[in-house]
Amino acid sequence: MQRTVINPRTVFNSLQYGFSQAVVVPSGRRVVLSGQVGVDAEENTVGTDVSTQITVALNNIEAILAEIGADLSHVVILRIYIVDAAKNDQQRITEALLKRFPVNPPATSWVIIRGLSEPEWLVEVEAEAVLPDEN
Numbered sequence: 001m002q003r004t005v006i007n008p009r010t011v012f013n014s015l016q017y018g019f020s021q022a023v024v025v026p027s028g029r030r031v032v033l034s035g036q037v038g039v040d041a042e043e044n045t046v047g048t049d050v051s052t053q054i055t056v057a058l059n060n061i062e063a064i065l066a067e068i069g070a071d072l073s074h075v076v077i078l079r080i081y082i083v084d085a086a087k088n089d090q091q092r093i094t095e096a097l098l099k100r101f102p103v104n105p106p107a108t109s110w111v112i113i114r115g116l117s118e119p120e121w122l123v124e125v126e127a128e129a130v131l132p133d134e135n
Contacts, residue, residue, distance in 0.1 A: 003023060003104070003130070004025075005105070006020065006024060018094050018095075018097025018105050019078070019097060019105045019107060028130035029134065031128065032128050033128070035126045036060040036061050038122070049092070050089040050092045050123055054080075054125070057124065058096060058100050061125060065129060076107065076128055076129060077108065078107075078108040078125055079108070079111065081123065082110060083113060083121070083122050084112055089122075090110070093123065106127075
């Protein structure tokens with residue numbers, strides 16, 4: 001799949017945080033994933049810290065994409081919702097993004113929110129991916 005990341009020198013260096021300023025995809029099939037949190041397949045919350053929960057959320061995104069023959073390289077945007085109580089742990093999110101997207105990372109928005117639907121959840125990640133057109 002042709003995918004071009006845009007990171008102009010005239011805006012801040014977002015690559016150090018694990019995301020690109022923009023992603024251009026000229027064609028393909030758009031896949032929108034539901035928000036993923038730090039829960040396992042049995043709906044148990046995994047971990048009580050941002051690092052563990054962001055890792056599990058990204059694992060879930062990866063598993064969903066694998067089900068349709070895609071992977072994290074197809075992700076063009078992430079929306080990360082961080083609960084107010086965890087806003088000082090954003091470095092852990094950066095570390096997770098840099099690990100999962102070391103080259104040409106997706107565009108990303110980070111939003112601090114009051115809370116998620118379960119009080120133990122600290123972070124939720126939405127993803128959009130673009131897969132090559134089927135021929």
